Amino acid sequence: MAKKQFLLLASLLLVLSVFLAACTGKDDKKTGDKEPAKGKDEGTEQTEGDEEADASDELDFPLDVSNKAEPMEDGELTVGLVSDTPFEGTLSSVFYNGAPDAEIMKYFNESLLAYDGDFLITSEGAAEYILSDDKKTITLKIRDGVNWHDGEPVKASDLLYSYEIIGHPDYKGSRYTFMLENVEGMAEYHAGTTKEISGIKVSEDDKEISITYKTASPSVMSGIWAAPTPRHYVGDITKGDVTMEELESSDKFRVNPIGFGPYKVAKIVPGESVLYERNDDYWRGKPALKSIVQKVVNPIAVIEALKKGDIDMASIPVDQYDKAKELDNVELLADIENSYTYIGFKLGKWDEEKKENVMDPNAKLADKRVRQAMWYAMDNATIGKELYHGLRYPATTLIIPTFASFHNASIAAPSYDPEKAKALLDEAGYKDVDGDGFREDPEGNKFELSFASMSGSETSEPIAKFYIQNWEDVGIKVQLTDGRLHEFNSFYDMVENDDPKVDIYQGAWRTGVDPDPAGLYGRTSFNNFSRFTSEKNDELLEKGTSEDAFDAEYRKDIYNQWQEMMVDEVPVAPTVYRYYIMAVNKRVVNYSIDNSSDLWMYQMGVSE
Amino acid sequence: MLKFILRRTLLMIPQIILVSILVFMLAKAMPGDALTGAFQGNPDANPEQIEKIREKMGLNDPWYQQYGRWLGNAVQGDFGQSYVHKQPVTHLLAGKIENTLLLSFFTLIITYLIAIPLGIIAGRWTDTWADKIIVTYTYFAFATPIFVFALLMMFFFSFILDWLPYSGSVDIKIETGTWDYFVSRARHLALPVLSGALISTVTTIQYLRNDMIDQKLKDFVKTARAKGVPERKVYTRHILRNSLLPIAAFLGYEITGLIGGSVFIETIYSYPGLGYLFIQSIQTRDFTVVTSLVLISATATIVGTMLSDIILSIVDPRIRIE
Numbered sequence: 001m002a003k004k005q006f007l008l009l010a011s012l013l014l015v016l017s018v019f020l021a022a023c024t025g026k027d028d029k030k031t032g033d034k035e036p037a038k039g040k041d042e043g044t045e046q047t048e049g050d051e052e053a054d055a056s057d058e059l060d061f062p063l064d065v066s067n068k069a070e071p072m073e074d075g076e077l078t079v080g081l082v083s084d085t086p087f088e089g090t091l092s093s094v095f096y097n098g099a100p101d102a103e104i105m106k107y108f109n110e111s112l113l114a115y116d117g118d119f120l121i122t123s124e125g126a127a128e129y130i131l132s133d134d135k136k137t138i139t140l141k142i143r144d145g146v147n148w149h150d151g152e153p154v155k156a157s158d159l160l161y162s163y164e165i166i167g168h169p170d171y172k173g174s175r176y177t178f179m180l181e182n183v184e185g186m187a188e189y190h191a192g193t194t195k196e197i198s199g200i201k202v203s204e205d206d207k208e209i210s211i212t213y214k215t216a217s218p219s220v221m222s223g224i225w226a227a228p229t230p231r232h233y234v235g236d237i238t239k240g241d242v243t244m245e246e247l248e249s250s251d252k253f254r255v256n257p258i259g260f261g262p263y264k265v266a267k268i269v270p271g272e273s274v275l276y277e278r279n280d281d282y283w284r285g286k287p288a289l290k291s292i293v294q295k296v297v298n299p300i301a302v303i304e305a306l307k308k309g310d311i312d313m314a315s316i317p318v319d320q321y322d323k324a325k326e327l328d329n330v331e332l333l334a335d336i337e338n339s340y341t342y343i344g345f346k347l348g349k350w351d352e353e354k355k356e357n358v359m360d361p362n363a364k365l366a367d368k369r370v371r372q373a374m375w376y377a378m379d380n381a382t383i384g385k386e387l388y389h390g391l392r393y394p395a396t397t398l399i400i401p402t403f404a405s406f407h408n409a410s411i412a413a414p415s416y417d418p419e420k421a422k423a424l425l426d427e428a429g430y431k432d433v434d435g436d437g438f439r440e441d442p443e444g445n446k447f448e449l450s451f452a453s454m455s456g457s458e459t460s461e462p463i464a465k466f467y468i469q470n471w472e473d474v475g476i477k478v479q480l481t482d483g484r485l486h487e488f489n490s491f492y493d494m495v496e497n498d499d500p501k502v503d504i505y506q507g508a509w510r511t512g513v514d515p516d517p518a519g520l521y522g523r524t525s526f527n528n529f530s531r532f533t534s535e536k537n538d539e540l541l542e543k544g545t546s547e548d549a550f551d552a553e554y555r556k557d558i559y560n561q562w563q564e565m566m567v568d569e570v571p572v573a574p575t576v577y578r579y580y581i582m583a584v585n586k587r588v589v590n591y592s593i594d595n596s597s598d599l600w601m602y603q604m605g606v607s608e
Numbered sequence: 609m610l611k612f613i614l615r616r617t618l619l620m621i622p623q624i625i626l627v628s629i630l631v632f633m634l635a636k637a638m639p640g641d642a643l644t645g646a647f648q649g650n651p652d653a654n655p656e657q658i659e660k661i662r663e664k665m666g667l668n669d670p671w672y673q674q675y676g677r678w679l680g681n682a683v684q685g686d687f688g689q690s691y692v693h694k695q696p697v698t699h700l701l702a703g704k705i706e707n708t709l710l711l712s713f714f715t716l717i718i719t720y721l722i723a724i725p726l727g728i729i730a731g732r733w734t735d736t737w738a739d740k741i742i743v744t745y746t747y748f749a750f751a752t753p754i755f756v757f758a759l760l761m762m763f764f765f766s767f768i769l770d771w772l773p774y775s776g777s778v779d780i781k782i783e784t785g786t787w788d789y790f791v792s793r794a795r796h797l798a799l800p801v802l803s804g805a806l807i808s809t810v811t812t813i814q815y816l817r818n819d820m821i822d823q824k825l826k827d828f829v830k831t832a833r834a835k836g837v838p839e840r841k842v843y844t845r846h847i848l849r850n851s852l853l854p855i856a857a858f859l860g861y862e863i864t865g866l867i868g869g870s871v872f873i874e875t876i877y878s879y880p881g882l883g884y885l886f887i888q889s890i891q892t893r894d895f896t897v898v899t900s901l902v903l904i905s906a907t908a909t910i911v912g913t914m915l916s917d918i919i920l921s922i923v924d925p926r927i928r929i930e
Contacts, residue, residue: 177653178654245696269780487891489639
């Protein structure tokens with residue numbers, strides 16, 4: 001379940017993006033993002049706005065390790081899994097919840113497809129893909145010599161098995177997504193009326209699988225589920241060998257899980273460490289390392305453990321970044337995370353009957369000039385610099401820079417400008433009539449906003465207070481909902497259910513790997529917590545995933561329009577984008593956190 | 609005596625049921641459930657699916673119905689399935705309880721091994737330099753938050769001296785069951801146990817010291833001295849025996865703490881046990897785990913109290929219950 005991940009994330013402030021690691025074929029290194037501080041592609045991303053220029057200047061981190069030596073024979077590596085909780089150890093791509101579990105899976109498990117720097121599938125993985133002319137059917141052909149760790153070949157029906165589990169009426173995880181439901185026959189299978197998914201066909205020799213979708217969408221290029229589950233090993237739920245409960249609690253996912261990745265799981269000490277051994281049968285070639293140990297390290301001990309050489313690599317929590325800079329045996333790599341923080345403005349309600357968002361024309365924040373003004377009033381650069389050591393910087397649009405081809409870097413998004421904010425408010429008719437220092441609404445009534453924000457980290461409170469001060473500076477009176485921060489569950493309880501106590505809220509999204517924003521901002525999306533809708537929005541979102549949008553230029557143009565519209569309408573104001581930092585011992589070679597890198601995980605090694 | 613134990617045991621049943629109802633109600637009163645915010649990491653998830661799971665898990669039913677179901681299964685030894693960990697709660701707890709019991713048991717032993725001698729020394733030779741050192745130590749131990757102390761210990765013994773490991777319960781590379789394996793476990797236990805023990809000695813030392821000073825002035829001690837009983841015997845036979853009473857009575861309660869473990873110690877030393885599981889399960893609203901853990905510790909508390917009473921009646925004939 002994702003919540004857990006989020007908790008982790010919130011509390012560590014880092015650990016990140018990892019979310020789709022399990023399904024990310026290019027499992028060399030950190031999942032993550034690409035298009036970074038030292039962008040490889042075009043580097044245009046660095047130019048967002050002027051005021052954060054100095055912040056990003058400091059952050060000129062490499063994406064690849066500088067040690068270019070040959071990896072030594074039979075090297076051994078220790079990886080720190082930075083977390084203040086034990087990992088859950090549900091090591092299955094269909095069942096896992098927590099980000100730490102995904103971090104573990106990437107060493108022994110991979111997706112059949114590889115991904116490029118834009119998170120789009122490539123044929124460089126364990127399978128090649130062919131897209132049909134009508135773009136509705138994708139066929140995956142598994143290479144010869146791709147075997148599970150127990151020696152059995154990886155079969156097309158193993159991938160089918162993942163679909164059969166996730167779509168199963170008894171499945172209780174969160175992976176049953178719109179993408180999966182779009183598979184022909186999936187809805188019927190999910191409802192339990194059919195035993196087979198009509199849209200998925202497996203070839204005679206069990207090496208080819210073709211998946212047909214109800215509607216063609218470019219989302220398939222990043223969102224297709226391609227992580228198989230070893231049917232022969234874990235037991236077949238469709239034949240009744242195991243029940244869903246037995247399957248999800250099986251030791252075959254916890255004690256001795258198998259995959260077809262470069263390393264095999266040799267041993268697991270539950271909740272604290274995993275020992276991997278080289279998989280000599282790996283389809284790409286012989287992995288460079290003899291063994292890898294991955295162990296949980298509390299964030300407070302990371303720096304010392306790295307310094308001592310006890311662990312060779314670890315992600316660095318933001319608050320330890322300053323100390324990490326001083327270590328001379330490690331190198332820091334950094335990249336932009338697949339996430340952003342934002343301030344949302346409640347503009348309507350979720351209509352449970354119609355299953356869609358409905359805007360309220362009388363909402364307190366119905367006037368977009370007020371929302372724009374509030375964005376202008378926020379000094380995000382200072383937050384990034386003072387509270388996050390420059391590891392966060394002002395966000396501009398809702399399609400983040402990691403989607404290099406779709407992020408609109410030239411957009412004129414509001415940046416800190418209190419005078420402009422005041423002008424906008426004046427223009428909208430919000431003036432201080434009674435002289436108490438705060439503006440009243442155009443009818444002269446008190447204008448007070450209630451702001452919901454989450455607790456959980458040391459910076460939660462200062463940030464909330466800082467924004468409230470920012471808004472006060474332009475004359476908008478904002479108070480914390482209930483006068484305090486809310487813990488994760490209460491916060492989402494209020495925000496998801498459109499609690500009238502919440503006018504604005506601070507949230508964060510991880511974006512996944514598909515640039516399509518419909519899941520977060522669509523008319524029928526429950527996750528569209530601001531409840532913003534418009535015809536133009538519907539139209540653009542639909543076009544963005546239409547058959548035409550397989551043409552990258554067309555899609556880019558649509559998403560540019562969408563980003564501009566969202567910057568103008570401001571149903572939510574993105575506040576900061578985030579960097580994550582990976583510390584790597586200087587003896588590590590062939591390692592990169594760049595998604596578009598040509599390095600694969602099996603090549604990673606140590607030079608001494 | 610037997611009757612007393614039997615009566616207390618029978619009394620436990622309604623107590624535990626009451627506690628479980630309370631816990632269940634309170635747990636349900638917390639905002640959110642295991643699926644709240646489930647979209648945060650997975651914006652593409654289908655909300656209808658989430659709603660369906662809620663329905664399937666019975667999370668939409670009123671609490672008393674959920675409680676009835678849960679109780680029905682619980683008496684058959686089935687504490688349900690953890691949503692977060694995707695396995696039966698009994699299985700989940702079984703995997704963690706060993707670590708926690710080891711940690712708490714050794715912490716308790718070391719605590720007494722340190723505290724009782726120190727308490728006796730301080731009590732017997734009051735106002736000597738030894739007493740002053742011991743009292744100063746208890747002040748420090750009392751004033752130091754355990755997480756600060758555990759960190760300092762880790763920094764000193766693991767990172768400066770490099771004597772002991774700073775995380776986990778065992779070195780994964782060592783084969784399970786060998787002699788080296790036990791050594792490795794012991795070495796991994798050392799810091800968490802010492803950190804916990806050095807801090808938790810305070811009450812015992814102070815109790816013992818104060819009580820001995822009290823007893824020293826009692827009439828029966830004067831009588832013993834007047835009769836010419838040797839000073840050593842006055843302490844061992846007369847004073848100590850009485851002063852140890854409250855400590856013995858406390859033992860039962862200490863056993864309660866065995867289950868809970870220490871969240872701080874477990875977290876700082878990345879030592880997977882029940883303590884952290886509890887906090888984590890509350891945060892993620894993993895109700896089945898929360899209720900089971902609370903129930904276990906409630907049971908332990910009730911049993912512990914009973915044990916305290918029994919121990920007391922054994923060591924102190926004056927209050928033996930008829």
